[in-house]
Amino acid sequence: MTTQTTIAPPVMFSEVRVLMPGFMLCAVIAVAATFVSEHYGGPQFLYALLLGIAFHFLSDSDKCIPGIEVSAKKLVRFGVALLGARIVASDVSDLGLIGVGALVGAVLLTISFGLLLARVLGLPPLLGLLSGGGTGICGISATLAISSTLPATRETERYTLLTAIGVAIFSTVAMVLYPLVVKATGLSVSEAGLFLGGSIHDVAQVVGAGLIISPEVGDAATLAKMFRVAMLMPVVVVLALVFHGERRKANGGVGTKTPILPLFLVAFAALATLNSLGLLSHELVEASSTLSRWCLVISIAALGVKTSLEKLAELGWKPIVLLSGEALFVAAYMLAVVFAARLIAAQ
Template identity: 80%
Template sequence: MIPPSSLAQPVMFTQTRALLPGIMLCGVIAIAATFVSEHYGGPQFLYALLMGIAFHFLADSEKCQPGIELSAKKLVRFGVALLGARIVASDVSDLGLAGVGALIGAVALTIGFGILMARLLGLPSMLGLLSGGGTGICGISATLAISSTLPATRENERYTLLTAIGIAIFSTLAMVLYPLIVKHAGLSTAEAGLFLGGSIHDVAQVVGAGLIISPEVGDAATLAKMFRVAMLMPVVVILALTFHAERKKTATAGSKTPILPMFLVVFAGLAALNSLGLLSHQVVEASSTVSRWCLVTSIAALGVKTSLEKLAELGWKPIVLMSSEAIFIAGYMLLVVYLGRVFGA
């Protein structure tokens, strides 16, 4: 009689072999996007998206499809889980009560504005939720995290990719334009940091915009931005609980759908450990690097799965939606800065 363990090894080998072509395809796209971004500038995620779309013809390939699906759905959760290592609770005290309140308001109001604006434009509320969450919290990382709590449907995948493309574009525009607003408005270092960190979508663009002005503004902007990243946890927990029943309906037969996905538990655990000072700098850096690679590979997979024709069917309204969300959060943060001047004087 053949031992069960000897049967398990060929099965695992066969499954791994089936996944490799798709995973390697998405990995190569992620490496190429990273190379172009590091050597020629520009947003890494946007390059991964566009390069992935160029390989859409492989989306239905029997060899590549399993690995592409795994990269699009599983890697994103692993990447988001590791983001928890970047959260430090002590950063909250450095912002002050007014700053914390303003940033919480920015996240909540932008998500609400996105849902409302989507309805006014006749777009699905899910698109408003994804784009509002991505704009209000931490860009593409938040979009992917929110998407993982929603029912796994083709429509939600399209909305996720569309949001990721829009956020990559508007975040890059903000990095270039918002420092000009800071100089024109004569904002102080603290005000500039709060405005940039509270209104620009992605962490990398926040750092870039701050450093355009000065290293001090860069540090202040990064602090404000990291608090917005920390808001990802409560928002995603709320959404996971809200959409739990709907996720169960779209789950594959026989699979269990936990109330809180495991990646959220890991995210919270890493955030707690880092806040207690139990994670070394090397561990935090390694977690951030692995997280970014997972997210870039996942967004490349989403690009491969997406047809430009289907995106074009959505028309001009999503552009209006995401541009209005970017204007809303920037206007809100400028209002916060000016109110701080009035009441702080």
């Protein structure tokens, strides 16, 4: 009589096999969105969102659910952590005191304005926080980062996707219209860079708007925008502390161990510090930036798959007013700062 020994597959391999169908779905959507963006123009994130929504029917598939959930909730944190490799502390000195003060004000005031306008419109404060942070800091990346510090609920996911769609649309509109504002107001290279980098939502659209005018304006706008990206760290740390208790309850109650500062924030800070000290090579920074963008595109595709257009439509017209109001607010603020600085310099 012979006995057969059955060797169980490693636990990790079993988990990966369960996650693969949903993850591959989101990854294919991300690749398709990237192809369309690179060959026909337009925002990569917005394409990923819309294509993801088109595959919403797969969100009920038992095979796809685990991978979609991980892509939407876990992968985004890895992508945000890698954003830290793009931060260089020495860039702050190049902006000057007025530039730094203006950009810090843009972030804080836009978030505050978002919360206030959401209250006036009768919308949930979380939507005002997400939209204000996405508009004031760095678009969809900031929206996803802020969302990851909030309680993991259906409402948070819905507000995150709505904000991501709005930010992608208004950022693209700003990329086209704001260079016309620069021409009409006769802004100098430094003034145009500060205005564009301080008012347009996403990094790619900032670069595009600057290059529409000139390479010099493109460089100046990118510098201002990267400082706004650096503001993501302190803002998300504060929000992680504020919502720590609510995240803990959402993750399973009092007995669940939830770190005060999520690991992805620690990794973000560590990479930013290493890059500021010159310890990261240019190739490593570029690789981290590319990997980060892919993680975020896959995550936003997963959010799209999970979201029903019917549920988004239930929110009505008020979120449109909220997002457009925030976009106009930060643009008007940055223009006011630029002209105020010009008057001070003239005296």
